[in-house]
Amino acid sequence: MAELITGLSSGAAYALMAVGVVLVFRCTRALSIAQGEIGAFGFFLGLRWADRGIPLLGWHPPRFATLLIAVVVGGLIGFVVERLVMRPLVRRPPLDALIATLGIALFLALLELRLFGTATQFAPSAVGEWKIELFGATLVASRVIGIVLAAAVAGALYVFFTRTKFGLAVQATTGDPTVARLLGVPVNQVYRFAWVSAGMLSGVAAALLGPSFGGLTPFGQTEFALRALAGSVIGGLDSVSGAIIGSLIVGVVEAYGKAHAGPGVDSLLVLGLVLVTLLVRPKGLFGATAAA
Amino acid sequence: MPLRRPEFEQAWERLSTWLRDPARAAITVGLAAALLAPAFPGVRSSTLNILAGVAAIAIAALGLDVLVGRTGQLSLAHAAFAGVGAFATIGVGGRGAPWPLALLAGVIATALVATIAGLPALRIRGLQVAIVTLALQLAAEKFVYPDDDLTGASLALDRPALLSSPKALYFFAIACVAGVLVLRRRLGVTRGGRALLAVRDIELRATAFGVEPAAAKLGAYTLSGAITGLAGAILAFKESPGAISDTSPFALLQSLLLVAIVVVGGAGSGAGIVLAALFLNGVPQIFTGFGRDAPLLSALLLVAAVVLQPAGVGGFLTAISQRLRRRAGERPDPRPRLVDLGAADASAAALRDVPRGLSLRMPAPALLEATDVSVRYGGVTALVDVSLEVRTGEIVGLIGANGAGKSTFFNAASGFAPTTGSIRYRNVELLEQPAARRTSFGLARTFQDMGLVRAETVRENVLLAQTWLAKYPAAAGLLALGATLSTERDLRRRADAALELFGLDHLAEERLGDLPYGTMRIVEIASAVAAGPDLLLLDEATAGLGPEESQALGDRFLALREELGLTLVVIEHHVPLIARVCDWCYCLESGALIADGRPNEVTADARVIESFLGRSAAATGGRKR
Secondary structure, eight states, X not given: OHHHHHXXXXXXXXXXXHHHHHHHHHHHOOOOSTHHHHHHHHHHHHHHHHHHOOTTTOOOOOTTHHHHHHHHHHHHHHHHHIIIIIGGGTTSOHHHHHHHXXXXXXXXHHHHHHHXXXXXBOOOOTTOSOEEEETTEEEEHHHHHHHHHHHHHHHHHHHHHHHSHXXXXXXXXXXXXXXXXXXXXXXXXXHHHHHHHHHHHHHHHHHHHHHHTTOBOTTHHHHHHHHHHHHHHXXXXXXXXXXXXXXXXXXXXXXXXXXXSOTTHHHHHHHHHHHHHHHHOTTOSSOSSOOO | OOOOHHHHHHHHHHHHHHHTSHHHHHHHHHXXXXXXXXXXXXXXXXXXXXXXXXXXXXXXXHHHHHHHHHHOOOOSOHHHXXXXXXXXXXXXXXXXXXXXXXXXXHHHHHHHHHHHHHGGGGTOOHXXXXXXXXXXXXXXXXXXXXXXXXXXXXXXXOOOGGGOSHHHHHHHHHHHHHHHXXXXXXXXXXXXXXXXXXXXHHGGGGGGGTOOHHHHHHHHHHHHHHHHHHHHHHHHHHHOSBOOOOOGGXXXXXXXXXXXXXXXXXXXXXXXXXXXXXXXXXXXXXXXXXXXXXXXXXHHHHHHHHHHOTTHHHHHHHHHHHHHHHHTXXXXXXXXXXXXXXXXXXXXXXXXXXXXXXXXXXXXSOSEEEEEEEEEETTEEEEEEEEEEEOTTOEEEEEESTTSSHHHHHHHHHTOSOEEEEEEETTEEGGGSOHHHHGGGTEEEOOTTOOSOTTSBHHHHHHHHTGGGOOSOHHHHHTTOTTHHHHXXXXXXXXXXXXXXXXXXXXXXXBGGGSOHHHHHXXXXXXXXXXXXXXXXXXXXXXXXOHHHHHHHHHHHHHHHHHHOOEEEEEXXXXXXXXXXXXXXXXXXTTEEEEEESHHHHHHOHHHIIIIIHHHHHHHHHHHX
């Protein structure tokens, strides 16, 4: 039972990242490997500024502001990435876009390495140090907030996609960008929306994952992003609810692997889950189309 | 004795044509520079050690590119594959085996692991392969690397006496790079490499040439793994004596940097990739001044390359090569030449006498006999109980409106559609034979929307179509063993004969996709003919051709029957052409046969006019009267 609770709470954190992956995939048909590193870079900056003060201003932001900085910087990086890198790639083969996001992840991680060194960054929780006990599992504050936020984001996106005009425009763009453009859908705005909100979600995820997983390392978030990718592949790359459920499954399986099997077995289990899903049901549990 | 002028000029001419390909020139100059490098002043043995490592990275990238360039799949686990090579080398060599054996163990172990890793790729594709290999890389890091028994970290690999000095190791590594480049070149000119290009670009149609897609893909993983395993073995020897304590050369970061090298160098370009490896991996280690920022630069270059120059350094080399050729005035007329068909005897003779997958002596009333053939896709019926026959030496026309089931019939005969009923060819039931086998019986076809690889040259495509005639094993082809060289020479001769027969010989080296559509269609027919069929199925051969070209093609149909003894089934919309060349004609409507007979009878049939020719044609006829 304790593993189930811990697993679900890690799964919720992965889900926050997975939702970003799905948003980008749904809107632009690009699979983003950079989803972890974009927000992580923002959180790194937040930590650095909280520690040493913002350059030129000299103001030390309070601890909870590290989360806000991660969100804002993540969104900004998403904006820049979309405008400079991803938009020229829209009509190119999907593998090109994947390689581009891989380059972005590499660049951000190496920049973190250059700026902050290889040592694990101690990451104090942005949402306080309280914890709760649930069925024998101890959940620290960032995990609890992660679960709440994942649920909130899922609800908000559901409303957005089904009830708002822009959300419907996003759906149209996914179906056929050319036709959508001809029908007057602001396709470029849809792309920008996807990347900026994915960047912000990545920032939230980094700020919550860092503290609850024992600090931040360059490339560390790419590993988390892989779990999120695994979750979204299992649930279906174009389904928000699928990605959340998939991420929860990954979290739980991993928690059981960690608790009951040798070291490293959890990552083997994740590999196995992804493989079985892709071989048996390439669309994922709730997806409509398979990534090709 | 002084060199006689003509000989000298001839040699110079040869050398300059050979070097006109910038990729070749880069490799030649680079290899010369690499061999002379140790003699340069200021090159210390530590530099040579670094360069040996760079050579290993280049080899790993060349291995990765066998997948990226040839199959269009991206692996993010190649650093882990190199790790397997290193660990296996240490595991065998560290237990006292002689070093060549240890090296071989590294190569074979990695080839095996890569082949197993390639199994899922038979079902999944593109982005999914990338995700799975990413998960594989991380699983290897978490599960294998910390385990000293698996990595051989508890063993110590002795430095082989032959490779004891940095200079010796350096020359060994350079020799390996050269060997891998030769291997990749062999892949390009033999059946294995051609099959991969076909699987990459026209996977579902590759079987029409006798290509087995699954075997080809797994072969690519095996070869890619073997090459990358060699890189791992070199890295293991570089760290010897002793064990590999640092697994960072086999970590995710390195996998991503390998992808960067391949993309910046240009997928498919050996010269480009070696240059990129030298620049991205070697320069920062040797000129340590900007050392810490170098990986950042790699990442930036990777992103810039994807966005601005997807063909990488290799793309530049190709562009230079094209410009040189253009300047030399070698831009040929993109249309087929007119061929005097009577005088093309020699070409025709070269295309006859092809061995068959079945005996030609079997008595058969008809060459092709279809009985009650039906094709259903789920709930949609594309063909209903069609029975028709094609006699030896006939040219049979297949007409009907769009969607009548003409191409579906071709798909049924060549094994591309779920078919019931019976299609007998020379009395052999085709529906019981795998699609890739049917070509060897003497059945060739073209596709309505082109079943060729546009990114390749005209000659490569004609060679690809002859895959079933290349009887040597793909692996033997890589090493030029057995009958490889003589077979390839024969295939080339056949290809050139087919191109000559269709007046395409001046276009042999042109990229297919650069040619006008009409010419591409002729190339496809030439390819099908080169495969040495008895029965040729042509799907809308005249689509995209002008009236004169269609006329000429009609003459060619007759000549194919005359000179090569071919039997033809043609799907056609051009009624005058049918009337001129066909002996018999079938008309389909909504998947069912509605008329058959001599062409003039069929085109006069009321139902055919109603269904296929339509009222406008009837009206035109009326106006003439």
